[in-house]
Amino acid sequence: MREPQVDLGRQAVAEALGTGLLVAVVVGSGIMAERLTDDMALMLLGNTLPTGAMLVVLIALLGPLSGAHFNPVVTLVLAIRDRWAWRRGLAYIASQVAGGLAGTMLAQAMFGAPLLELAGQARSGAGLWLAEGVAGFGLVATILVGSALARPALPWLVGLYIVAGYWFTASTCFANPAVTLARAFTDSFSGIRLGDTPGFILAQIVGALLALALTGWLLRPLEEQAS
Amino acid sequence: MREPQVDLGRQAVAEALGTGLLVAVVVGSGIMAERLTDDMALMLLGNTLPTGAMLVVLIALLGPLSGAHFNPVVTLVLAIRDRWAWRRGLAYIASQVAGGLAGTMLAQAMFGAPLLELAGQARSGAGLWLAEGVAGFGLVATILVGSALARPALPWLVGLYIVAGYWFTASTCFANPAVTLARAFTDSFSGIRLGDTPGFILAQIVGALLALALTGWLLRPLEEQAS
Amino acid sequence: MREPQVDLGRQAVAEALGTGLLVAVVVGSGIMAERLTDDMALMLLGNTLPTGAMLVVLIALLGPLSGAHFNPVVTLVLAIRDRWAWRRGLAYIASQVAGGLAGTMLAQAMFGAPLLELAGQARSGAGLWLAEGVAGFGLVATILVGSALARPALPWLVGLYIVAGYWFTASTCFANPAVTLARAFTDSFSGIRLGDTPGFILAQIVGALLALALTGWLLRPLEEQAS
Amino acid sequence: MREPQVDLGRQAVAEALGTGLLVAVVVGSGIMAERLTDDMALMLLGNTLPTGAMLVVLIALLGPLSGAHFNPVVTLVLAIRDRWAWRRGLAYIASQVAGGLAGTMLAQAMFGAPLLELAGQARSGAGLWLAEGVAGFGLVATILVGSALARPALPWLVGLYIVAGYWFTASTCFANPAVTLARAFTDSFSGIRLGDTPGFILAQIVGALLALALTGWLLRPLEEQAS
Numbered sequence: 001m002r003e004p005q006v007d008l009g010r011q012a013v014a015e016a017l018g019t020g021l022l023v024a025v026v027v028g029s030g031i032m033a034e035r036l037t038d039d040m041a042l043m044l045l046g047n048t049l050p051t052g053a054m055l056v057v058l059i060a061l062l063g064p065l066s067g068a069h070f071n072p073v074v075t076l077v078l079a080i081r082d083r084w085a086w087r088r089g090l091a092y093i094a095s096q097v098a099g100g101l102a103g104t105m106l107a108q109a110m111f112g113a114p115l116l117e118l119a120g121q122a123r124s125g126a127g128l129w130l131a132e133g134v135a136g137f138g139l140v141a142t143i144l145v146g147s148a149l150a151r152p153a154l155p156w157l158v159g160l161y162i163v164a165g166y167w168f169t170a171s172t173c174f175a176n177p178a179v180t181l182a183r184a185f186t187d188s189f190s191g192i193r194l195g196d197t198p199g200f201i202l203a204q205i206v207g208a209l210l211a212l213a214l215t216g217w218l219l220r221p222l223e224e225q226a227s
Numbered sequence: 228m229r230e231p232q233v234d235l236g237r238q239a240v241a242e243a244l245g246t247g248l249l250v251a252v253v254v255g256s257g258i259m260a261e262r263l264t265d266d267m268a269l270m271l272l273g274n275t276l277p278t279g280a281m282l283v284v285l286i287a288l289l290g291p292l293s294g295a296h297f298n299p300v301v302t303l304v305l306a307i308r309d310r311w312a313w314r315r316g317l318a319y320i321a322s323q324v325a326g327g328l329a330g331t332m333l334a335q336a337m338f339g340a341p342l343l344e345l346a347g348q349a350r351s352g353a354g355l356w357l358a359e360g361v362a363g364f365g366l367v368a369t370i371l372v373g374s375a376l377a378r379p380a381l382p383w384l385v386g387l388y389i390v391a392g393y394w395f396t397a398s399t400c401f402a403n404p405a406v407t408l409a410r411a412f413t414d415s416f417s418g419i420r421l422g423d424t425p426g427f428i429l430a431q432i433v434g435a436l437l438a439l440a441l442t443g444w445l446l447r448p449l450e451e452q453a454s
Numbered sequence: 455m456r457e458p459q460v461d462l463g464r465q466a467v468a469e470a471l472g473t474g475l476l477v478a479v480v481v482g483s484g485i486m487a488e489r490l491t492d493d494m495a496l497m498l499l500g501n502t503l504p505t506g507a508m509l510v511v512l513i514a515l516l517g518p519l520s521g522a523h524f525n526p527v528v529t530l531v532l533a534i535r536d537r538w539a540w541r542r543g544l545a546y547i548a549s550q551v552a553g554g555l556a557g558t559m560l561a562q563a564m565f566g567a568p569l570l571e572l573a574g575q576a577r578s579g580a581g582l583w584l585a586e587g588v589a590g591f592g593l594v595a596t597i598l599v600g601s602a603l604a605r606p607a608l609p610w611l612v613g614l615y616i617v618a619g620y621w622f623t624a625s626t627c628f629a630n631p632a633v634t635l636a637r638a639f640t641d642s643f644s645g646i647r648l649g650d651t652p653g654f655i656l657a658q659i660v661g662a663l664l665a666l667a668l669t670g671w672l673l674r675p676l677e678e679q680a681s
Numbered sequence: 682m683r684e685p686q687v688d689l690g691r692q693a694v695a696e697a698l699g700t701g702l703l704v705a706v707v708v709g710s711g712i713m714a715e716r717l718t719d720d721m722a723l724m725l726l727g728n729t730l731p732t733g734a735m736l737v738v739l740i741a742l743l744g745p746l747s748g749a750h751f752n753p754v755v756t757l758v759l760a761i762r763d764r765w766a767w768r769r770g771l772a773y774i775a776s777q778v779a780g781g782l783a784g785t786m787l788a789q790a791m792f793g794a795p796l797l798e799l800a801g802q803a804r805s806g807a808g809l810w811l812a813e814g815v816a817g818f819g820l821v822a823t824i825l826v827g828s829a830l831a832r833p834a835l836p837w838l839v840g841l842y843i844v845a846g847y848w849f850t851a852s853t854c855f856a857n858p859a860v861t862l863a864r865a866f867t868d869s870f871s872g873i874r875l876g877d878t879p880g881f882i883l884a885q886i887v888g889a890l891l892a893l894a895l896t897g898w899l900l901r902p903l904e905e906q907a908s
Contacts, residue, residue, distance in 0.1 A: 046495050481849075
């Protein structure tokens with residue numbers, strides 16, 4: 001998440017590529033896991049480790065190019081904090097959404113499933129919305145505090161946070177509107193019914209904004225000392 | 228665990244937030260695991276990896292703010308060694324206990340369980356008390372030696388120690404009075420009967436004090452060379 | 455992947471040793487896993503973690519000697535980009551192939567199986583070929599971008615990429631012609647029918663060349679700024 | 682494995698403490714795993730991850746004090762290469778053996794088993810001896826090359842090597858005479874029949890000496906350039 005040195009076109013490609021590969025891992029490892037075992041905990045473990053591992057890789061590789069958001073709520077929060085131009089924020093989010101859908105198609109194609117199909121898995125209710133709020137809060141807090149106080153470790157911290165999130169949030173930590181939408185088009189382990197995505201996305205946004213407010217307050221003395 | 232640069236109010240919030248999220252992971256991943264599988268080893272694995280991962284994240288993020296104790300025996304040992312004022316030590320411990328209880332409530336709410344409920348799981352006996360003594364000894368020794376000789380790796384070392392501790396100590400390495408108390412209020416995989424908490428906490432304190440004594444002796448020549 | 459400081463003879467030994475130990479882990483952990491459990495997801499997990507772990511070790515140790523390719527498509531791509539002499543590239547690839555076959559023999563011998571035996575496991579079809587293309591693309595992109603932007607973390611990034619790849623690519627991410635060929639001579643979990651190897655290898659080469667092209671375009675502005 | 686700055690007494694305590702905790706993890710996590718599941722692969726996984734994790738912790742913490750050998754073949758190889766006095770080598774090895782036995786007793790006590798009991802698990806035959814040779818070779822090569830070329834990562838590299846070793850060597854990578862002997866006194870998952878220990882230890886020594894010879898040859902040009 002260093003100062004970008006490449007043009008917006010390359011940044012958009014990096015965001016699309018990163019989000020696409022992330023979704024390909026989430027969806028693909030979920031299909032792999034559900035084909036290999038009947039144990040649901042083992043399925044979640046087979047979904048968790050690849051996702052966390054790939055996040056570390058993608059953030060380390062693409063962070064220097066685009067900041068490695070791969071996530072509209074991350075872009076939203078940074079655009080608010082750093083006063084981005086509308087054009088740049090929308091280019092990021094459009095790339096993330098498009099890349100995410102392409103990632104689902106890639107995973108489906110590799111496993112011989114329809115390129116896009118509607119998911120049947122219901123994910124709704126107060127507990128899950130609370131969980132997605134927590135998921136979004138924790139992810140954005142990790143990124144904001146980590147960028148300020150532990151920048152070289154940031155790829156690891158995000159990957160490890162997601163490893164924890166898959167298990168401690170009742171919703172398995174979607175935490176990302178672009179990924180949530182992309183997961184509506186696979187009828188497999190990681191899928192979510194299209195009609196359930198707005199609740200998840202709204203909760204993620206609320207959690208992210210709370211993280212922006214709380215971490216801003218927590219870090220204020222350090223920023224004043226630095227300036 | 229650098230020299231804190233923020234006020235005690237923010238430090239207390241950091242301790243409460245860190246302990247709360249740690250407990251939310253311990254309790255939440257335990258509930259997730261026991262709902263997904265019947266295999267007890269897989270449950271423990273599904274409890275271990277998220278806990279270790281979240282510890283790395285929380286210590287890396289909040290260490291620069293409060294020292295990232297999240298644990299009354301760590302605060303006790305550092306307060307003894309570094310001659311803290313009573314007020315500061317009590318503020319830390321109160322924040323940890325309050326944060327821990329809030330963490331249990333958060334996990335219970337996400338999974339649709341009662342906010343607080345008494346745990347039924349008996350954890351008592353000489354073997355388990357010995358195990359908690361070992362758990363507290365190892366955690367505090369890791370923190371004290373790690374702070375002196377391997378500070379940049381400290382978040383990792385604590386997370387990895389807990390990963391090992393969950394499996395090699397017969398008690399699954401509670402190692403933390405605030406977390407132990409918080410786990411008395413969930414009747415799930417990670418729970419402990421309220422009446423069994425004093426034995427665990429006493430053993431943790433004994434182990435921590437032994438670690439303070441032994442590591443003080445081990446490191447003395449290095450400190451003399453440094454001064 | 456620093457500038458080699460040792461002679462080609464030692465580099466060839468390093469490539470043979472590294473590829474051999476990598477294959478010994480892939481084949482050996484596959485045999486171990488299939489002897490210990492009936493759950494296919496657990497077999498894949500028991501194959502994934504040792505492979506990822508050993509890759510980190512081998513790249514960290516042998517990278518300073520030979521660049522730690524252990525993979526003919528990596529050598530091919532770097533030979534194209536950096537205009538290697540034919541002799542050097544062929545020495546690398548020959549060492550990798552020979553080392554890989556020795557690695558299979560070593561694993562088979564440790565587990566009391568025939569030193570070399572033809573694998574019976576069919577791995578063929580459009581989905582798997584697409585998956586191997588993705589596998590090769592991702593591995594080579596990780597190495598090329600990682601070498602440019604995150605060099606100290608490169609051993610970790612490659613290991614983590616393979617951990618993800620084993621689960622999200624439908625083919626379990628062979629991604630390496632020397633390893634693919636070596637796996638044709640074990641009739642166990644990690645085996646591949648000899649007749650199916652050309653499809654896999656061709657797909658790996660296509661993916662690797664795509665990665666060379668795309669990452670060259672992505673990184674061009676940074677290289678121009680550096681020069 | 683930096684130049685020790687503490688006296689031999691403290692070094693011996695560090696070796697005993699480190700070997701003891703290592704054995705406590707190997708034996709303790711094995712007992713935990715076999716009590717929690719019937720799946721042998723899950724048992725090995727529950728033995729692997731804690732062992733690897735604890736090795737990273739112990740080497741990072743105690744390396745600056747004693748070099749963190751915890752292993753008579755490591756001491757043997759370094760004593761040969763660096764021409765140690767007999768007294769120092771014997772003090773190290775005696776501490777490792779005593780610490781290892783204490784580690785078994787600690788694990789047995791925590792799990793309510795007899796402090797010392799003879800193991801019944803047969804581990805013998807050409808395949809396993811070859812495997813222990815490979816295990817010892819790989820461990821010592823990792824330490825010797827890692828010390829020379831990747832010193833800051835050494836704790837991680839050893840831990841990751843053992844994670845791989847538990848799965849790809851048919852013998853589950855004992856790789857350590859002090860640990861092998863200590864494991865003869867627990868009749869649980871990690872045990873080995875006392876009469877089978879000499880074959881394992883002999884193979885470990887042969888592998889270690891091969892590693893000393895091969896890595897000496899591989900690294901010679903770099904050492905000449907450095908001097």
